[in-house]
Amino acid sequence: MSHVTLDELKDAPVAIRNVLIEIITGEQLQETWTQHGVYTDTYYLTYLYETINLQDGTTSKINKAITAMKYDGVSLTEQASIADCNSNNNSYWHDTANQLLYVHLDDGATVDPSVANVLVAYFKMFFSNKGVYFNDNYYEPYVSGAPGIRQNTDHLLTGKSDIGGGNLVFVNTSGFFDVIIEKFIWSNRKITILYGGEDLPYNEYGDGFTGIIIDKSWSIITVTFNIKNIRKQLLRQIPEELYTTNEYPNLAEWVIGLPKAIAYGTFDNINAVKAIPIDESYGTDQVQYSIAGNLIFSLDGLFCSSKPA
Numbered sequence: 001m002s003h004v005t006l007d008e009l010k011d012a013p014v015a016i017r018n019v020l021i022e023i024i025t026g027e028q029l030q031e032t033w034t035q036h037g038v039y040t041d042t043y044y045l046t047y048l049y050e051t052i053n054l055q056d057g058t059t060s061k062i063n064k065a066i067t068a069m070k071y072d073g074v075s076l077t078e079q080a081s082i083a084d085c086n087s088n089n090n091s092y093w094h095d096t097a098n099q100l101l102y103v104h105l106d107d108g109a110t111v112d113p114s115v116a117n118v119l120v121a122y123f124k125m126f127f128s129n130k131g132v133y134f135n136d137n138y139y140e141p142y143v144s145g146a147p148g149i150r151q152n153t154d155h156l157l158t159g160k161s162d163i164g165g166g167n168l169v170f171v172n173t174s175g176f177f178d179v180i181i182e183k184f185i186w187s188n189r190k191i192t193i194l195y196g197g198e199d200l201p202y203n204e205y206g207d208g209f210t211g212i213i214i215d216k217s218w219s220i221i222t223v224t225f226n227i228k229n230i231r232k233q234l235l236r237q238i239p240e241e242l243y244t245t246n247e248y249p250n251l252a253e254w255v256i257g258l259p260k261a262i263a264y265g266t267f268d269n270i271n272a273v274k275a276i277p278i279d280e281s282y283g284t285d286q287v288q289y290s291i292a293g294n295l296i297f298s299l300d301g302l303f304c305s306s307k308p309a
Helices: 006-011 082-087 176-180
Strands: 017-028 043-046 049-053 059-063 066-071 091-095 100-106 119-128 132-134 137-139 148-150 165-171 190-197 206-218 222-229
Touching: 017 132, 049 176, 066 091, 066 100, 082 091, 082 100, 100 119, 119 137
Parallel strands: none
Antiparallel strands: 017 119, 017 190, 043 100, 049 059, 066 119, 091 100, 132 137, 148 165, 165 222, 190 206, 206 222
């Protein structure tokens, strides 16, 4: 049955469903480059398709259309022509029509990329649970079933969050990953999972997950990526200071490990934490509280059990 929207596919009692996996991987370029005869600050090499020989006797062609490049950890600027590349230090242009990659590296003087320290090219790889084409990209049919993904969200202000993640399993009976698993870069690389199926166009596939690859493992017939939600790169414990018994020996047990609030601007309804002793010069009959981990300039009111103090 034909479905033209994702909502139609979701409502269908019986339908063929697909999962698309897009991974931005990369590799360090340790090749011999050729200096251009006219644009002499620019070097080039043939770079786009790579044919690999698999253990089952077949071959597979990988399309390495570059999405970004880095030289010694610094991003190169993408250009639109060889002339632009030659005019701009630390830049690149990938002429995919002619399968040529041009780079212009400069560390105060033009650098031959053949002897550059670390030059990395990044590109997308495409996988699915069945072989399909979208936007002239072939999605290799190596995905084993539906990815096992969880996503939970806790309140960010508590300083704790359960970041979604899971495992993604690929079939490796042909030995495809045996060839590329150590050749390409996987750790901390971005991964996107899209859901759809039947004859849906690419723009109707739903975003299922965006994350990064944490680590990988493999057996004779499978490769497994452990993945985390991309928010892991953006989150830190907020605030960074916690209530501890080292600082406040008489903390109530339920308070230990709680984060100190960060109060900038106007902040309503801060819960005060009984934290004795803060200052030993205070009398023992005086109750002392901590309300934030940073300086507070003024208080407009105090409430005890919802009553003004």
